[in-house]
Amino acid sequence: MVSNQELSRIASQVRRDIVRMVHAVNSGHPGGSLGCTDFLVSLYFRQMTINPTSWNMNGQGEDLFFLSNGHISPVFYSVLARSGYFDVAELATFRKINTRLQGHPTTHDSLPGVRIASGSLGQGMSVAAGAAQSKKLNNDPKLVFTLHGDGELQEGQIWEAAMYCAHHKIDNIISTVDVNGQQIDGPTEAVMSLGNLRAKFEAFGWKVLETNGHDLEQLNATIDEAKSLTGNGYPIMILMTTSMGKGVDFMEGTHKWHGVAPNDEQLANALGQLEETLGDY
Amino acid sequence: MLEFDLSPANDTRSGFGAGLHELGQKNPKVVALCADLIGSLKMDAFKKDFPERFFQVGIAEANMMGVAAGMTIGGYIPFTGTFANFSTGRVYDQIRQSIAYSDKNVKICASHAGLTLGEDGATHQILEDIGMMSMLPGMTVINPCDYNQTKAATLAIADHHGPVYLRFGRPKVTNFTAVDQNFEIGKAWHIHEGNDVTIIATGHLVWEAVEAARELEAEGISVDLINIHTIKPLDEEAIVRSAMKTGKVITCEEHMINGGLGGLVAQVLAKRAPSLMEFIGVNDSFGESGTPDQLMEKYGLKSKNIIAAAKRLMEN
Numbered sequence: 085m086v087s088n089q090e091l092s093r094i095a096s097q098v099r100r101d102i103v104r105m106v107h108a109v110n111s112g113h114p115g116g117s118l119g120c121t122d123f124l125v126s127l128y129f130r131q132m133t134i135n136p137t138s139w140n141m142n143g144q145g146e147d148l149f150f151l152s153n154g155h156i157s158p159v160f161y162s163v164l165a166r167s168g169y170f171d172v173a174e175l176a177t178f179r180k181i182n183t184r185l186q187g188h189p190t191t192h193d194s195l196p197g198v199r200i201a202s203g204s205l206g207q208g209m210s211v212a213a214g215a216a217q218s219k220k221l222n223n224d225p226k227l228v229f230t231l232h233g234d235g236e237l238q239e240g241q242i243w244e245a246a247m248y249c250a251h252h253k254i255d256n257i258i259s260t261v262d263v264n265g266q267q268i269d270g271p272t273e274a275v276m277s278l279g280n281l282r283a284k285f286e287a288f289g290w291k292v293l294e295t296n297g298h299d300l301e302q303l304n305a306t307i308d309e310a311k312s313l314t315g316n317g318y319p320i321m322i323l324m325t326t327s328m329g330k331g332v333d334f335m336e337g338t339h340k341w342h343g344v345a346p347n348d349e350q351l352a353n354a355l356g357q358l359e360e361t362l363g364d365y
Numbered sequence: 366m367l368e369f370d371l372s373p374a375n376d377t378r379s380g381f382g383a384g385l386h387e388l389g390q391k392n393p394k395v396v397a398l399c400a401d402l403i404g405s406l407k408m409d410a411f412k413k414d415f416p417e418r419f420f421q422v423g424i425a426e427a428n429m430m431g432v433a434a435g436m437t438i439g440g441y442i443p444f445t446g447t448f449a450n451f452s453t454g455r456v457y458d459q460i461r462q463s464i465a466y467s468d469k470n471v472k473i474c475a476s477h478a479g480l481t482l483g484e485d486g487a488t489h490q491i492l493e494d495i496g497m498m499s500m501l502p503g504m505t506v507i508n509p510c511d512y513n514q515t516k517a518a519t520l521a522i523a524d525h526h527g528p529v530y531l532r533f534g535r536p537k538v539t540n541f542t543a544v545d546q547n548f549e550i551g552k553a554w555h556i557h558e559g560n561d562v563t564i565i566a567t568g569h570l571v572w573e574a575v576e577a578a579r580e581l582e583a584e585g586i587s588v589d590l591i592n593i594h595t596i597k598p599l600d601e602e603a604i605v606r607s608a609m610k611t612g613k614v615i616t617c618e619e620h621m622i623n624g625g626l627g628g629l630v631a632q633v634l635a636k637r638a639p640s641l642m643e644f645i646g647v648n649d650s651f652g653e654s655g656t657p658d659q660l661m662e663k664y665g666l667k668s669k670n671i672i673a674a675a676k677r678l679m680e681n
Contacts, residue, residue: 142439150435191467199438201467204458210428211463214435214443217420221396222439241459244428252420 086130088300093361094166095125099331100364101162101175103354106345109179112187115341116233117159119264119326122298124159127229128167131307136168139196147226148215150200152208153233153262154188155343160198161185165365169197172365206239208232209259213249216257227314230259235267238276243288249319250289258310258320259290262297264328266339281323290321297326332357367557367579367590369541372513377533377569378476380512382407384519385444385474389415392442392523398433399446400426405535406446406476426451430459434469442523443471449478449532450491457497464528465501472522473498477535478508479619480647480664481569481657490652496624498530499597505550506597508532508618510571512540514594517548525550532568534619536657539572551595553603559587562675563607563614563640567593567626570617570645570666577671586679596626601633608638613678615643617671619661622646641681643674 086094098121106112128134132147151160158178165172170184177183184193188203200211208230216228236242249257261281269275278284282292291313295306303324310320328342329335332354335346346354388395389411396418397411403421412419422429426447433443445452452475453460464471475494482490498506505527509515515533522529542554556571557578566574571592578588589607593600608614614634616627627644634640647664661667 144439148438200434201462204462207427207431207459207463210431210459211435211438213428214432215438216435217432218436218439218441221418221441224439241427241431244425245431248422248425248428248432251423 088304091125091129091300094129095121096359097362098125098159098162098166100355100358100360102158103332103346103351104364105158105162105175105178107351108176110345111179112158112345113155113343114158114345115266115328115335115339116153116156116262116264118330118332118335119297119328120156120231120262121159121331122300122303123231123260123324124163126300126304126307128163130304132229133226134167136197139169141199143199144222144224145226147229148199149229150208150212150215151189151202151231153205153231153236154202157185157187157189160189164197166362170195175365205233205236206241209242209245209249212257212259213245213254216254217252219256227311228257230257232259232261234261234263234265234272234278235275237261237278237281246285246288246290253317254319255315255317258307258314258322260322260324262326263323264326266328266342268339268342270339285321290319292321292323294323295325297324298330366582367575372540372544374537375512375540376535376537377509377512377515378405378535379407380509380515381474381476381519381531381533382410384516386410386414387520388523389418394440394442395444395523396420396436396441397444397446398422398429400424400429400451402447405448406474408446426456427459430456431463433471434463434467437469437471444474445471446474446476448489449475449494450489453494453497453530454491461501465504468503469528470526472529472531474531476533478532479534479569480652480660480666481534481536481619483535483657483660484654486654487651492621492647492652493624494532495596495620495626499624499629503527504597505529505595506532507550507595508568509594510568510592511538511542513544513546514542514548517546518594521548521550534569538569541572541575551598551600553600554592554594555603556592557588557590559589561587561611561613562678563589563591563611564617564671564675565591565593565604565614565626565630566617567596569619573666573668574617574671576668577675580668580672581675586675588675593626596629599629599633601637604630604633605638608634608640612640614640615645615671615674615678617645619666620646622648641678643678645671645674
C-alpha cells in the first residue's frame with residue numbers, strides 16, 4: 085500500500101502541475117483543483133483498482149471515477165497522467181488548440197481515463213448511477229466513485245439522482261462532495277445556502293460520512309469505511325471538508341481563485357511552497 | 366399505383382413497444398428506462414418479460430438521460446421512454462453533454478410528438494424537437510410514419526452504434542408499410558416515381574402525402590413521392606435526384622418548418638439543386654387543444670393542403 089508520506093509527495097507534485105498548467109494558458113480553475121488534490125491522489129494511488137495502461141471505456145473489473153464538477157480538470161488531468169493513463173508531457177497542452185486536455189473533460193478526443201464529459205454541472209451523479217447499475221448487471225463487484233462541488237448541489241438534477249440511487253438500492257456507489265463553502269459569486273452561505281447537507285442526504289436515503297479532505301490519515305480511513313459499507317442496500321456519501329486553494333497560502337480559503345490563473349510572480353511564489361517530488365512535466 | 370397491403374391501423378408508439386419487446390428477446394444488452402409513462406410508451410411488455418433490464422426513473426427526465434449515458438459504460442444499450450417534449454426540450458443540456466458530446470450509445474425514444482397528441486395542448490405538443498436533435502453533432506434523428514416502420518426502426522437502431530432520437534406519436538394511423546421490412550438508417554424510401562412535382566414527407570404526414578399523390582395523379586400531375594424517415598443523416602442524393610427531375614419540391618412534416626425537414630431540405634437544394642419549394646408544417650406557432658384531426662386541419666397539415674401546394678407550384 086502506498087504510504088501517507090508517499091501520497092503527500094505525489095500531492096505536492098500534482099499541485100505544482102495544477103498551478104503551472106493554469107499559469108501557462110492564463111486560464112483554468114486552480115482553487116477547487118488544489119482543494120481536491122489530496123482526495124484524488126488518495127483515490128487513484130491507493131483506494132481504487134484501476135488499469136491505466138490498458139484503458140478501455142467499459143472498465144470491467146475496475147473501480148470507476150466520475151468527475152461531476154468538471155471545471156477542476158487540472159487536478160483530474162494531473163492525477164490521470166501521474167498514475168499512468170497518458171504521458172505527463174501532455175499536461176503542457178492543457179486548454180491549447182487541438183488538445184485532448186480540453187478546458188472541461190471530454191470523451192470526444194479519447195483521452196484515457198475520462199468516461200464522461202462534464203462541465204455543465206449536476207450531471208455526474210446520474211451517469212455514475214447508471215454505470216453502477218451496469219456493473220450490477222454485469223456481476224462486476226467493483227465500485228463507482230464520484231466527486232461533486234458543494235455549489236453544484238444547487239442543481240436540481242443532483243437531487244433527482246440522489247432519490248434514484250436510494251430507490252434502486254445502488255449500493256456500489258460512493259459519492260463525495262467537496263465542501264469548501266465557496267462558489268464563483270462568494271461563500272455558498274451567501275449565494276444559496278445549502279443547509280444541513282448530512283440531514284438532506286440522510287433524508288434521501290443515503291449513508292453519510294464526514295471527513296477532512298486534507299488529513300490523509302482521516303481521509304483514507306473514511307474512504308476505507310465507505311468501502312466497507314457498500315453492498316448494504318444504500319448509497320454512500322462522503323461530505324469532505326476542504327480548503328479551496330489548499331497548498332498555496334495566498335490562494336487558500338477564498339473563492340477569488342476559483343477561475344483565475346496566477347501571474348509569473350504569483351507562480352514563482354506558489355512553486356516555492358510546493359516541493360517538486362516527481363519531476364515537473 | 367400507390368396501392369399498399371394495409372395492416373390494421375395502429376399507433377406508432379405501439380410499433381415502438383413491439384420492437385422493444387422483440388429486442389428484449391434478441392439482445393441481452395438492451396435495457397429500458399421510463400419516466401412514469403410505461404403505458405403511454407407501450408413499454409409494459411418489455412417490463413413484464415425483462416424486469417431485471419427495466420428501470421423506472423419516476424418523473425425525473427434529466428436524471429434518466431444521465432443514468433442512460435452511464436449504463437452504456439459496461440456495454441448496455443439503453444432505450445429511454447417519455448413524451449417527445451420531455452425527451453428533448455426539458456433535457457437538452459443533459460443530452461448535449463452526457464450523451465451526444467460524450468458519444469454514448471443511448472436511444473432516446475419519444476412518443477406523443479407534434480400536434481396529434483391532441484387535447485393536452487401546447488405544453489405537451491412539441492414542434493421543435495427535430496430541430497434541436499438535428500443540431501447535435503453525431504445524433505441520428507428518425508421519424509417513422511406508421512406502426513410497421515416504427516417497429517422496424519426500433520430494431521434497427523439497436524444495431525447502430527451511437528446516439529439516436531426516435532420520434533413517434535400517439536394516434537392510431539394507417540399502417541401501410543411492409544410488415545417485417547428491412548429498415549435502413551439514412552436511406553429514403555422512394556414510394557412513387559413521377560416527373561412533375563416532388564413530395565418529401567416524414568412521420569404522420571407520409572400517409573397524407575400518399576393520399577395527395579393519388580389525387581394529383583388522377584388529375585394528371587405526376588408525383589415523385591419520397592419518404593424521409595431518417596432526418597439525420599439526410600439522404601441528400603435521393604432529394605437532389607428528384608429535385609433535378611422536377612424542379613418543384615414540397616416538404617411535409619408535423620413539426621416546425623423552421624429547423625425541421627423543410628429547412629433541412631431547403632438547405633440541401635439551395636446548394637445542389639435550387640428548386641421552387643412549398644413547405645407543409647407548422648409556421649412559427651405553438652399548438653393548442655383539440656382532436657388530432659381538428660388540429661391537423663387547423664394547422665394545414667392535411668392532404669388537401671399538400672394538393673393545393675402542388676398546384677401552386679405547377680402554376681409557376
